[in-house]
Amino acid sequence: MPRSINLLTFTRHGPSIDGAIKPELLAYGGNWGIKIHATDARLLEQNRGLGVASTNFQFIRQLLTEGCGTSMAAPQVAHLAASILREHPKASTNLLRALLCAHAVMPEPCQNLIDQNKEFRTVCGYGRVDEPALYRSLENAVTLIANETIANKHHHFYEIPIPSDFTSGSKRSRKISVALAYTPPVRTTRIKYRATRIDFRLVAAPDLEHVTTMFNQATEKKDFSNIPEFKKGKIGQTARNKGTVQADSWQFESFNKNALLKNERLFAVVTRNDFPWGEDLCSEKEDYTLVVSLHDRENENARLYSQIRAKIQAKIRMRAK
Numbered sequence: 081m082p083r084s085i086n087l088l089t090f091t092r093h094g095p096s097i098d099g100a101i102k103p104e105l106l107a108y109g110g111n112w113g114i115k116i117h118a119t120d121a122r123l124l125e126q127n128r129g130l131g132v133a134s135t136n137f138q139f140i141r142q143l144l145t146e147g148c149g150t151s152m153a154a155p156q157v158a159h160l161a162a163s164i165l166r167e168h169p170k171a172s173t174n175l176l177r178a179l180l181c182a183h184a185v186m187p188e189p190c191q192n193l194i195d196q197n198k199e200f201r202t203v204c205g206y207g208r209v210d211e212p213a214l215y216r217s218l219e220n221a222v223t224l225i226a227n228e229t230i231a232n233k234h235h236h237f238y239e240i241p242i243p244s245d246f247t248s249g250s251k252r253s254r255k256i257s258v259a260l261a262y263t264p265p266v267r268t269t270r271i272k273y274r275a276t277r278i279d280f281r282l283v284a285a286p287d288l289e290h291v292t293t294m295f296n297q298a299t300e301k302k303d304f305s306n307i308p309e310f311k312k313g314k315i316g317q318t319a320r321n322k323g324t325v326q327a328d329s330w331q332f333e334s335f336n337k338n339a340l341l342k343n344e345r346l347f348a349v350v351t352r353n354d355f356p357w358g359e360d361l362c363s364e365k366e367d368y369t370l371v372v373s374l375h376d377r378e379n380e381n382a383r384l385y386s387q388i389r390a391k392i393q394a395k396i397r398m399r400a401k
Contacts, residue, residue: 096202098271100323101315104177105184106208107156108132110148160209167215174261174369175227181327182223182259182371185210186314201319206327213373220382224372228350229365230278235295236350237288240372243387245379247341251334252378258282258348259327262368265361275358278368279321279351282330284310284344291347310340348372 096102110131131146132153161176168175186194186207193200213221230236246254258280265275285291294307309317313328320326335342350370354362376382 097273098322099319101201101205101319102323103203104181104205104323104325105157106187106190106205107153108208109150109153110146112148157209160211160214164215172227172367172369174263174367175225175371177261177325178259178327178369178371179214179223179225180209181206181261181325182257182373183210183214184208184327198319201315206315213375217385219385220377220379221373221375222384222388224388226370227367228370229367230350230352231365232276232352232354232359232362234352235292237292237295238348238350238370238372239288240346240348240374241388241391242341242346242374243384243391245382245384245387246374246376247335247339249379252376254332254378255329255373255375256282256332256346257327257329257371257373257375259325259371260350260368261325262366264324264366265358267358267361270357272355274324274355275361276352276354276366277321278366279317279326280370281307281317281349281351282309282311282313282328283307283347283349284340285347286344288345288347291349295349295351310344310346 113130129146131148133144133146134152136142136145157180160180164176164179165171171179184205184207186204190200190204190207194204212218213223217223224240226236226238228236240256260278260280262276262278264278266273267275283291283294285294311330313320313330315328317328320328332341340346348370350368352366374384374388376384
């Protein structure tokens, strides 16, 4: 009699408002197995090695058990957030969300689904949190953080220091990740529920004057959303900007002599543009957190942290003069 066991992956996807990416993060929640007979198919009994190990609420009988479901996955993300608070006790909610999403990596099977159909982004979110560089910078993985407030109809400009090690050397995988989080006043009677809109854009320009002129002129025409990013991100501006935590990443394999990152400077631009109906609900200045992360994991000799630190310290000295 032919028989087989099929493993099923599963996820949980609830309703999303205005197309925002939900859930935002993934974590492993176990698998289900179906034992298939010629005339019958049924779920395997529990505790067959397919679930996530955890403590047992009936600990007198058995200390450890296993289970499957979002109840096993969600605490893993909560644990990561709590671990950030242990390292940085004064971290805001915005910082926690931005850090977690900036360090999210999409598992390959999920990315394959998204490549087939973009709608799977609403199931897979930004991916699974990559923990090694989550709490502090490493030489090959550096995180830059800005906690700021911004007024309506304003832009904030952040130059991202790109070290020479990042754009030099042989072909290998390199990545820039950016995440922004804010907590807007909301109005539940509207589909466009966020009273304030804050988003970011990554642009390349010869210098700060060029990029500020570009955005300030566009603001008057209310068309800054049409300013193109220097390279298309994995998610894209339209999809990521619909939520209150927004993340994207840019992958690089190699850089030729004409590459933008070798010839121009890179800026993350944060823009606030409130809905007219929401202006009375918002504060004069709204809080946000911007996180930028540079990864060069395949370069064993990378000195990203040392080079970025030297660039920032040089700018501080120049300002002090």
